[in-house]
Amino acid sequence: MLQVRDGALQALLWQRGREPCRGAWALPGGLLEQGETLEESIRRHLAAKVDVREVSHLEQLGTYSEPDRDPTAWELATAYLGLVQLGLDPHIPDDTCWHPVDQLPPTAFDHGGIVLAGRDRLRGKLSYSNAGFALAPSTFTLAELREVYVAALGYEVSATNLRRVLERRAVIEPTGERRPSGRAGGRPAEVFRFREQRLAITDPFAALRPRR
Amino acid sequence: MLQVRDGALQALLWQRGREPCRGAWALPGGLLEQGETLEESIRRHLAAKVDVREVSHLEQLGTYSEPDRDPTAWELATAYLGLVQLGLDPHIPDDTCWHPVDQLPPTAFDHGGIVLAGRDRLRGKLSYSNAGFALAPSTFTLAELREVYVAALGYEVSATNLRRVLERRAVIEPTGERRPSGRAGGRPAEVFRFREQRLAITDPFAALRPRR
DNA sequence: ACAAAAGTGTTGTTACTACACCCATGG
DNA sequence: CCATGGGTGTAGTAACAACACTTTTGT
Numbered sequence: 001m002l003q004v005r006d007g008a009l010q011a012l013l014w015q016r017g018r019e020p021c022r023g024a025w026a027l028p029g030g031l032l033e034q035g036e037t038l039e040e041s042i043r044r045h046l047a048a049k050v051d052v053r054e055v056s057h058l059e060q061l062g063t064y065s066e067p068d069r070d071p072t073a074w075e076l077a078t079a080y081l082g083l084v085q086l087g088l089d090p091h092i093p094d095d096t097c098w099h100p101v102d103q104l105p106p107t108a109f110d111h112g113g114i115v116l117a118g119r120d121r122l123r124g125k126l127s128y129s130n131a132g133f134a135l136a137p138s139t140f141t142l143a144e145l146r147e148v149y150v151a152a153l154g155y156e157v158s159a160t161n162l163r164r165v166l167e168r169r170a171v172i173e174p175t176g177e178r179r180p181s182g183r184a185g186g187r188p189a190e191v192f193r194f195r196e197q198r199l200a201i202t203d204p205f206a207a208l209r210p211r212r
Numbered sequence: 213m214l215q216v217r218d219g220a221l222q223a224l225l226w227q228r229g230r231e232p233c234r235g236a237w238a239l240p241g242g243l244l245e246q247g248e249t250l251e252e253s254i255r256r257h258l259a260a261k262v263d264v265r266e267v268s269h270l271e272q273l274g275t276y277s278e279p280d281r282d283p284t285a286w287e288l289a290t291a292y293l294g295l296v297q298l299g300l301d302p303h304i305p306d307d308t309c310w311h312p313v314d315q316l317p318p319t320a321f322d323h324g325g326i327v328l329a330g331r332d333r334l335r336g337k338l339s340y341s342n343a344g345f346a347l348a349p350s351t352f353t354l355a356e357l358r359e360v361y362v363a364a365l366g367y368e369v370s371a372t373n374l375r376r377v378l379e380r381r382a383v384i385e386p387t388g389e390r391r392p393s394g395r396a397g398g399r400p401a402e403v404f405r406f407r408e409q410r411l412a413i414t415d416p417f418a419a420l421r422p423r424r
Numbered sequence: 425a426c427a428a429a430a431g432t433g434t435t436g437t438t439a440c441t442a443c444a445c446c447c448a449t450g451g
Numbered sequence: 452c453c454a455t456g457g458g459t460g461t462a463g464t465a466a467c468a469a470c471a472c473t474t475t476t477g478t
Contacts, residue, residue: 032277032288034286035279035286036277036279037277037278037279038275038277038288039277060274060275062272062274063250063272063275063290065244065248065249065250065251065290066249067247067248067249074246074247076244076250078275078277124416126420127416127417127420141430142430142431143429143430149420153420157420158468158469158470159430159431160430160431160432160468160469160470161467161468161469162420163431164466164467165420165466165467168465168466168467180476181428181429181430181475181476181477182428182429182477183477183478184427184428184429184476184477184478185426185427185428185429185475185476185477185478186427186428186429186430186475186476186477187428187429187430187431187474187475187476188429188430188475188476189429189430189431190430190431204336204339205339208338208339208361208365208369208374208377209440209441353457354457354458355456355457370441370442370443371457371458372441372442372443372457372458372459373440373441373442375458376439376440377439377440380439380440392449393448393449393450393455393456393457394450394455394456395450395451396449396450396451396454396455396456397448397449397450397451397453397454397455397456398448398449398450398454398455398456398457399447399448399449399455399456399457399458400448400449400456400457401456401457401458402457402458421467421468
């Protein structure tokens with residue numbers, strides 16, 4: 001579960017109270033039940049940590065099978081990448097906490113690597129899909145959207161060019177509203193929204209485009 | 213397992229002799245053993261069908277968990293995409309056969325969808341990585357490489373531009389040799405090879421590149 | 425009037441596609 | 452010398468980054 005909070009991309013982790021890996025931070029999740037889909041299982045386990053309706057996007061990352069990934073038992077795990085929009089503040093239990101993905105605490109099992117894999121998957125998708133819809137609030141100014149992209153990508157992005165890229169690709173559109181300026185003044189900002197609230201690939205061919 | 217054969221991208225399938233889905237075509241694979249990695253398991257099961265040394269690339273596609281994917285039992289399956297270079301002709305058992313991915317026969321379980329997912333994953337990677345190394349023979353002329361790309365992508369590609377794209381990205385390099393022309397004459401073709409025989413992303417940012 | 429924030433115009437660059445043209449070989 | 456296939460040169464284009472400039476607000 002990733003979300004932009006305080007200007008940084010953060011992962012929701014849970015501090016283990018039991019061995020193995022007592023005290024280390026782990027991803028939320030749990031065992032699959034009979035007749036259950038992996039996605040259903042994830043949503044069920046997440047429900048114990050956050051309100052599932054607040055998860056704007058969920059996709060499978062991969063299945064991890066190294067025999068020594070859990071020192072006590074041989075267990076497979078299928079990891080999912082979940083995204084939460086900026087501004088939501090799900091109620092979370094006492095033993096869970098958000099951690100910046102670039103400064104993870106000691107993690108249980110291979111969960112550290114899984115978080116980084118999720119981060120990298122997200123970074124790629126921000127470039128060639130409309131994945132931003134899942135991180136940004138439902139409406140936003142370009143300055144706000146820029147902060148989301150900067151936090152998630154980890155490098156500077158200009159609001160000017162971000163706007164042109166996303167408008168050219170018809171990923172965002174103006175709502176027609178404007179946001180009044182603050183006490184410091186300044187021109188009121190246009191308010192935008194993402195056109196789609198489901199993942200769509202917007203730039204499928206980096207090269208080798210089919211001709212005509 | 214995908215390979216370009218006879219100018220088409222084809223998948224290796226196995227005709228089931230037993231219920232369920234008797235007579236339908238299925239992907240090679242089988243049960244995971246205790247303490248075994250998914251990749252080890254795939255390689256072990258593949259060994260029964262083809263010489264595993266002939267698999268030039270193997271990557272995880274995803275894990276399928278729909279309860280009704282197998283009508284008789286609830287089973288999870290993790291699918292892998294394997295690639296074989298053009299020109300190799302692995303010895304395969306009588307009950308297996310290559311099928312063009314765009315004209316699949318009736319398939320068992322959800323295997324038809326898995327093959328198409330593998331095809332689409334490959335098509336994407338051909339555009340932004342050096343994945344071609346896993347489909348092309350170890351050395352080739354540009355006309356040959358073009359045929360590989362056309363077969364895998366499903367649309368026309370010009371040899372001229374293919375060469376410039378792949379050379380600019382330093383994906384292929386000339387070996388210095390030339391291939392003598394055939395009976396019809398024509399200028400001898402330069403022989404190329406891929407620089408790397410392992411997957412590498414060559415075009416990581418479609419847009420939103422970090423500045424500098 | 426001035427500072428602040430947002431938005432627009434413009435230029436230069438890069439990576440590509442398309443296509444005309446030139447080169448080397450066999451018959 | 453000409454057909455055939457391979458390679459090169461070059462023009463046009465789309466998507467983009469960078470940055471100067473203009474617009475709209477608050478004080």
